[in-house]
Structures are given as C-alpha cells and as structure tokens.
Amino acid sequence: MFRPQVRASFGRREAEALVALAGPGGEDRLRDEGLDALLDDPQVFRAFLRRPTLSLVPAPLAFYLFVRHAFLARQIRARELADYVAAVLLEFGSLGRARDPDAEALWQLGRTARGVYLVDVALALPEADGERAFWLSVHLGNLALWVAGLFPDYVTARVRRRGAPGLPYFDSLGAAGFRSAAAMAWAERHGLQGVLATAAERFPELRAALNDLSDEVFFPRPSDAVERLLRQVEDAFRRAN
Known part of the structure; x- marks a missing residue:
C-alpha cells in the first residue's frame, strides 16, 4: 500500500549520511538541532549534489532531499508535501x-x-x-x-x-x-x-x-x-x- 512516510523511515544510516554531508560539526548539529535542520540546510544539499555518486546516499534520503529543496526554492515549506511527493517519486522510480x-x-x-x-x-x-x-x-x-x-x-x-x-x-x-x-x-x-x-x-x-x-x-x-x-x-x- 502506498504510504508517504519517507521522512519517518529515516534511521541510523540516513542520519550518518547527513552528518557526513554536513561536514565538521555535523554530529553536534544533529544532536542539538535535530534531523530537520540538516535535511533543510542548503549547504547539505549542495554537498549531496557534489558527491561523485549519489548511490552512496540511501534512495529514500536522496529523493526526499531532491523534492524538499525543489519545494523550498519555490517557497513550498510544508514538510508533509515533500514527504508525499518524495514517496511518489520513490515508488514510481524504483518499482515502475x-x-x-x-x-x-x-x-x-x-x-x-x-x-x-x-x-x-x-x-x-x-x-x-x-x-x-x-x-x-x-x-x-x-x-x-x-x-x-x-x-x-x-x-x-x-x-x-x-x-x-x-x-x-x-x-x-x-x-x-x-x-x-x-x-x-x-x-x-x-x-x-x-x-x-x-x-x-x-x-x-x-x-x-x-x-x-x-x-x-x-x-x-x-x-x-x-x-x-x-x-x-x-x-x-x-x-x-
């Protein structure tokens, strides 16, 4: 059944990927500011885009970052919309x-x-x-x-x-x-x-x-x-x- 719960599915692997993308101080930011602070950070997204291969980032995290930052660029701030659309792209893209x-x-x-x-x-x-x-x-x-x-x-x-x-x-x-x-x-x-x-x-x-x-x-x-x-x-x- 289609479930728009991409963000809620993030665990240790996604957190570690975000910390690595955030660079020095990323672990402290995750602890002090929470996961959403890293997910919404433009610098984290730019670091993600600069990676030589996106396959090193878990697919759910990659799709969420793509959609979330595309939406933020157009002032669409509701996280539930980014979560829903990321689930759509993940579902259609990975399963045909x-x-x-x-x-x-x-x-x-x-x-x-x-x-x-x-x-x-x-x-x-x-x-x-x-x-x-x-x-x-x-x-x-x-x-x-x-x-x-x-x-x-x-x-x-x-x-x-x-x-x-x-x-x-x-x-x-x-x-x-x-x-x-x-x-x-x-x-x-x-x-x-x-x-x-x-x-x-x-x-x-x-x-x-x-x-x-x-x-x-x-x-x-x-x-x-x-x-x-x-x-x-x-x-x-x-x-x-």
Missing part, C-alpha cells in the same frame, strides 16, 4: 509503478500494459467505488505529477509534434484526482486527507517545482534548449495569470 501500477492503485482495471495513460485511470473511475475508487483517484494525481513533473520536455514535445495535451491538462487531471481522493472517507482512514487536499490546491506549484528539479538536476542538457526555454516562459506566464 507509473507504467505498471499494481492492484493498490488500479485494482482490477486489468492492465499489465506497457503504457498506462491518465485517460485509462480517469475512464476507470466512474466504474469504481469504495476503496478502489480512492486508490484510483490517488493514482491519477500521482501519475500526473510524475509525468508532468519530471518529464515536461517530453510532454511539450508531444504537444508541438502530435497535438497531445499539454501541462495544463496534467495539472487539471492531477488536481482533480487528489481532490476527489481527499473528499473520500478512505483518505481520513489512511491519514491522507490533509496532504491530498493541499496537493490538489497547489498542484501546479508542485509540478513546477518538479520541473525545476528535472531541468536543473536530472536532465540539465536538453535536446532542444530553445523549446525548453519557451516551455518555461509559457508555463510561468500561464501560472501567473
């Missing part, structure tokens, strides 16, 4: 759930398909009820955030070459999925009502922060720099108006 979600997300939709599209999930929702409808709605939001957040160049290229839906489409469907899930009783039962409601309200901001992460860290060398710049300018203008 974006392409082949399991029964917890799609239940009996019956797709082991190579591509699961937002429309597949949206079309399954009217036939769903109870907890199945809840997890389908959650998956709709998660999938929209994963695709539009980390692969905006891919989305934009499909718009220009094939007339496919653009980022506003992903924003709309993703927010609708989270909003629908937050309104269900299952959201409260799973302790997700608050974070899902906030994710729905702030979906374009969350997606834009992940775009920053994608552009600056994951894929810093675009195949078409002009197209990326146009996408960034168009998206900033659209969200400001």
Whole structure:
C-alpha cells in the first residue's frame, strides 16, 4: 500500500549520511538541532549534489532531499508535501509503478500494459467505488505529477509534434484526482486527507517545482534548449495569470 512516510523511515544510516554531508560539526548539529535542520540546510544539499555518486546516499534520503529543496526554492515549506511527493517519486522510480501500477492503485482495471495513460485511470473511475475508487483517484494525481513533473520536455514535445495535451491538462487531471481522493472517507482512514487536499490546491506549484528539479538536476542538457526555454516562459506566464 502506498504510504508517504519517507521522512519517518529515516534511521541510523540516513542520519550518518547527513552528518557526513554536513561536514565538521555535523554530529553536534544533529544532536542539538535535530534531523530537520540538516535535511533543510542548503549547504547539505549542495554537498549531496557534489558527491561523485549519489548511490552512496540511501534512495529514500536522496529523493526526499531532491523534492524538499525543489519545494523550498519555490517557497513550498510544508514538510508533509515533500514527504508525499518524495514517496511518489520513490515508488514510481524504483518499482515502475507509473507504467505498471499494481492492484493498490488500479485494482482490477486489468492492465499489465506497457503504457498506462491518465485517460485509462480517469475512464476507470466512474466504474469504481469504495476503496478502489480512492486508490484510483490517488493514482491519477500521482501519475500526473510524475509525468508532468519530471518529464515536461517530453510532454511539450508531444504537444508541438502530435497535438497531445499539454501541462495544463496534467495539472487539471492531477488536481482533480487528489481532490476527489481527499473528499473520500478512505483518505481520513489512511491519514491522507490533509496532504491530498493541499496537493490538489497547489498542484501546479508542485509540478513546477518538479520541473525545476528535472531541468536543473536530472536532465540539465536538453535536446532542444530553445523549446525548453519557451516551455518555461509559457508555463510561468500561464501560472501567473
């Protein structure tokens, strides 16, 4: 079952990695200021990015640092949002759930398909009820955030070459999925009502922060720099108006 508890899972290994990244005095800071002081420290994040291989940092910690600092750069300070989105990226990135979600997300939709599209999930929702409808709605939001957040160049290229839906489409469907899930009783039962409601309200901001992460860290060398710049300018203008 999908659980946005990345930060709560941190133990000795993650603490030792943070202390090493913090450098001299890191152990004292951890003891005196707590884990969040190191997690939120820009210098710790810069040290993390400078490491010759990110594989030396536990994957949950790496994803949390990526998301937390992308969000902080856009003044998104709620830790529960960073925790939730880090869990989404960790889940989809490590288990391939974006392409082949399991029964917890799609239940009996019956797709082991190579591509699961937002429309597949949206079309399954009217036939769903109870907890199945809840997890389908959650998956709709998660999938929209994963695709539009980390692969905006891919989305934009499909718009220009094939007339496919653009980022506003992903924003709309993703927010609708989270909003629908937050309104269900299952959201409260799973302790997700608050974070899902906030994710729905702030979906374009969350997606834009992940775009920053994608552009600056994951894929810093675009195949078409002009197209990326146009996408960034168009998206900033659209969200400001």
